Amino acid sequence: MAKLKVIGGAPLKGNIELISDELTILACQAASLLATSGTVILDHVQSTPKIVATNKVLQKIGVKLAYNRHEEILKLDAGWHLTSVELTANEVQMVGTVLARCREVSLIKTPEIAQQVSELKIIFNQLGATVTENDTQLTITANHLEGQAFDVSSWSVESIINVLTVATLTRGITVLNGVPNLPVVSSLVELLNKMGAKVHRTNNSTVRIQGVSYLHGADLYIINDQLQAGFYLMLAAATGGDLVALGAYADYLQPVTKYLEAAGNTIITQRNGIRVIGTQILLPTKPNPDLLAIADLRIQIGILAVQARQLGQTQFEFSKTLAEEIRPWLGSQVHYQEGRGMTLDGPINSLPTTLTYHESTVGLVGLALALTVKQTTWLDQAELLGELDKKLVDHLVSLGAQIKIEF
Template sequence: MDKIVIEGGFPLTGEIAISGAKNSAIKLMVVSLLTDQKVTLTNMPRLRDTRFLGQLLAHMGVEVEEGPGAKMTLHAADLSNTTAPYDLVRKMRASFNVLGPLLARAGEAKVSLPGGCAIGARPVDLHLKSLEAMGAKIKLDQGYVIASAKGGLKGAEITFPFISVGATEHAMLTAVLAKGETVLNNAAREPEIVDLAECLNAMGAKITGAGRSEVRIEGVSKLSGVTHSVVPDRIEAGTYALAAATAGGSVRLTNIRSDHLGSLWPLIAQAGAKVSLDETTVLIERGGGRPKPVDVDTQAYPGFPTDLQAQFMGLMCLADGVSIIRENIFENRFMHCPELARMGADITVTGREAIVRGVKEYRAAPVMATDLRASASLINAGLAARGETHISRVYHLDRGFEHIEVKLGQCGARIRREKE
């Protein structure tokens, strides 16, 4: 097992190119189940999660080929297996989203209930209710969802009781081959959902309203192949922007969609860093002095993303004052707080609220990553800490960040990967 070692206390200076979005790429890979033609994805990140999903798709008969550069081709000419076993699904929660496409194309599916990061219950009942609304027959048996739709799926009006990115995406992936119109009310509005809709529409789907709270899908009988570029990863971009604000220095991020992080840039500026941006690049600069305290509430898009909460808290731990961070999306996403406290942070957690009293500096310490985004906050803290920080269990990090030690190293970070 690997660990990351960081000799901190040095500002970052340089340029980082942002990879394709993990949260989009893994749903775009699932699109391949909906057609017997080739799906080619460019700007694909190379991650543990994409490898895990590739293994699951290959188990079902999909030919998965990683080409040169950031390219992947998937071809499901025939589906040889409509079962997604526990050993493959447990590694990544998003793999559960193969259920609807298998059902839509093959009329049946058996999929294990998912695993993934331990940041809350995140039940799949919204996913299953959406499929049932479209006519699927579903039963649970020994940890598996067994679904059938022998007569085909039918369009339905589905109202989500709360905003769910995963359930919105799953319903879209299923409804494109259902008969008639499906209407999703209170749908999630994330850029990754828009990316998925654009890919499906390029294949012949009829989706309108993606990116708004009401999405309409007119089912079609067949989808064609496609070549599609994965949208840049806004969470990776935000993580590196916060790394520059935390460690200090001057970092330019390229290959981004700056409009996808409209809730972040004002807060970084409020904390005392200079933010200069255009459509595809952003420059983050912070010199001497401590950051200023900023309160943050996570919200569904276009609000502040929960996937940047831990990284923003890492910055606030050094602020000259007190900030309050409220987590409104997941009920168990403060697991990074005890690890930051090992590095000298002063954080008090009560329910969904964390009170952060800024300290003058981090102290290097051995820490442990507890989930994907928490591991990124520890990286950022280690960059600012005096001394050598050792971060274990970085397999979490590899699920969502491509060559993070290389990208930060290009900006002068003294960071390396070692075997534990």
């Protein structure tokens, strides 16, 4: 069994090239079903297990596709004749587009998508579909749908993708209020409009969709993963480094950059990305609400890494389960209160010599902490970290992290 040996405290310096945004690719794969003519061409598609699995489902539905791994181009041709299939949690963002094309869709219910299932029932009941369910399955049927207004401010991103895509072929006008400023939303709107949809942002948080009769093929260059950029910017700040996240956009990362600036770091927006220059003394800083609202574990772990070097008490958002997993590492310096999340008394100056974990997400927390604390730390089950990002350790080493894999 492989272990990681981490000598913490080394500043992360250099440039990091970001991967393509997986969620945007998944949303665009779903949107490709709406095109009855022409080909949807997605550029800068780096294959992941979820993307491969979604391609297989699209082929079962009847989509003709071709993927060039070297050029990172995915071509999708839905055509006229499609067949509905039973969707799983991995394809929950496809419910709306399968319904729009096949008039019926079924989704296997699992605890991990309980929120999305509840939101889907709200969406399609209001749009005029027939929604039925049992203990294991949600089924939606509809011959036509009528536009409605929704407040999506508290919805999951998968549900926003569903209502945004299905509304393009819905009668009348659909209005979405409280739409978050996310790369996947902006990219999806761009693709849908290129396909012939009529989607308009009337202000920063309101999207208006006028239904049309049909959509056609179009092309889109997939944006880089902005949350990956935020993760590396935070790790660089937590280690007092100097890093440029190539392909990062200030518009999407304002909550991250404002937080890092408030903690005493220097943020420079460049033509090719965002640069953070770390400081030796991080000021105690409370994460702003917009930052806490980002529902991505990498950002939450980045916040923890920064707070591990801050003096004083800070709060951050982790699930109770994850909080209990890392509590033995931090001892009396961490507390969990129901409804308030975790409280950390910083700075963290020491960790157990060996961090043991059984899930990849817990391992990522351990790695982030080990990078910030000036000691040698061993992480069990290094292979689990590869489940999240196969190139994670290589990227960190290229930036100056002192990490070795030993057997």
